Amino acid sequence: MINFNGNIVAHNDNLLTQNRAFLYGDGVFETLKISNGKILFLEDHYFRLMASMRVVRMEIPMNFTMEYFEEEVLKLVKEKGISNSARARITVFRNDGGLYLPKTNEISYLIHATELEAASYVLNEGNYEVDLYKDFYVTKQLLSSIKTTNKMINVTGSIFAKENDLDNCVLLNDSKNVVEVLQGNIFMVAGKKLITPPVSEGCLNGVMRKQILALAKKIEEVEVLEEIISPFDLQKADELFLTNVITGIQPITKYRKKEFTSNLAYLLVQKLNESISEN
Template sequence: MINFNGTIVSQDANILTQNRAFLYGDAVFETVKIINNKILFLEDHYFRLMSSMRVVRMEIPMNFTMEYFEEQILSLVKNNSLDDSARARITIYRNDGGYYLPQNNTISFLIHAIALEEKFYSIDQKEYEVDLYKDFYVTKQLLSSIKTTNKILNITASIYANENGLDNCILLNDSKNVVEALQGNIFMLLGNKLITPPVSEGCLNGVMRKQILGLAKKIANLEVVEQVISPFDLQKADELFITNVIKGIQPITKYRKKEFTTKLANELVEKLNEAVRVA
């Protein structure tokens, strides 16, 4: 079952041959985590979605409030008996019509959800190896900071990682600086300084990125900064980790010949779960 424009229907009902999301990647999306029938970081997801729609000049319906956004996702989750723990994705796409130039800017949306095995966040202790992806680069522009369905770079880089026995790849921007990983933002611990690239470098304005920045700033003797990271900096790091809303924190244990500790990542996961339980 899927939620199509507020109505729960069978998945086969949404085969749309004129769908602009399919034809042109004319869509934006949010992926959220639900625990105990509650959307984590609801406001951050909703306002990022609204901002993304404005950037690509989609019309925002008057009824598309945060309460409506929440209701539509949770109604699907409840219908599919996934209230306990789930991930849901809402995709907003411009309605049919036109070629590159749309006939109008009205929108439709689709929501689908699946169960998650783990309710709260945890650290996977297995080896996690990454390397740079240098075939294509992320551009330093506003469109790179929002979640659109134009993800062919991430797809080709994921194939590259799979073909080379890697768990992930680190993406670079057109200035050859570190931007993010394939599925999330990247953080680097160097001494007592925790660094993540600024959004102006072309990285996603991540919801979990925001949570981790806030939690890290409360740790004594830890300096938290947003600054440019070069590929050469990575091998000097004490820790590297990736963040996204579904996984939380994924420590990187190996980059080329350098291996990393996971102490700060473990501490931040504990603080993240404390915040989630209180919220």
């Protein structure tokens, strides 16, 4: 028997009372975009998930190949009839047993998916305002670069953004440097330079971040750099945008009193869609 919302009810595993991802944040995940029956950037997602599992000492099953990963995700979206355009999340968690110290490193996984409106990436040209979130800071460590089920900074930051009529917030690390935004990586355009914080600063090793860096390096007039960004640098920028695999690129139009253009963001979205159609 357990107490659930004030009611004594029969023990039920569906309430997640034995799920270590629920109890301890002992899980890692990947969020995927499916377009026209295909997982975009499949290899990058798969290898990041495998790396994340190794970092937290999870045992990777022998059958958990990239082909298996792909098959299981696509099987679900096909069953739901949303293969044309969907968002899917796979969460991997350590199996039940133990307290902080687990009794096993074997894993289970859960996949869920929802339909998206567009199969390709579309640039949102509406107003998009951000500011700093300074209640909590991201630590400069390896765990910050992977997607774990402990996202309390992102949750509390999102509440802060809503309370202050912001569309997003910029996260800082323990050195008070810019790391990322609540839902993705951040890029800054200053003159002919495209700058994003290095992973060593504590930012997520984003799949879309990797794509944008590669695409931008093919543009002759753009110098691509991974460098430390201070909050003061943001106010001197010509352009700011965030990236994640679902949205693609989201231009930031306002940070405090500074407003920004979105010229490079527009060009990169075009090149991103071209690269997807070619593969």
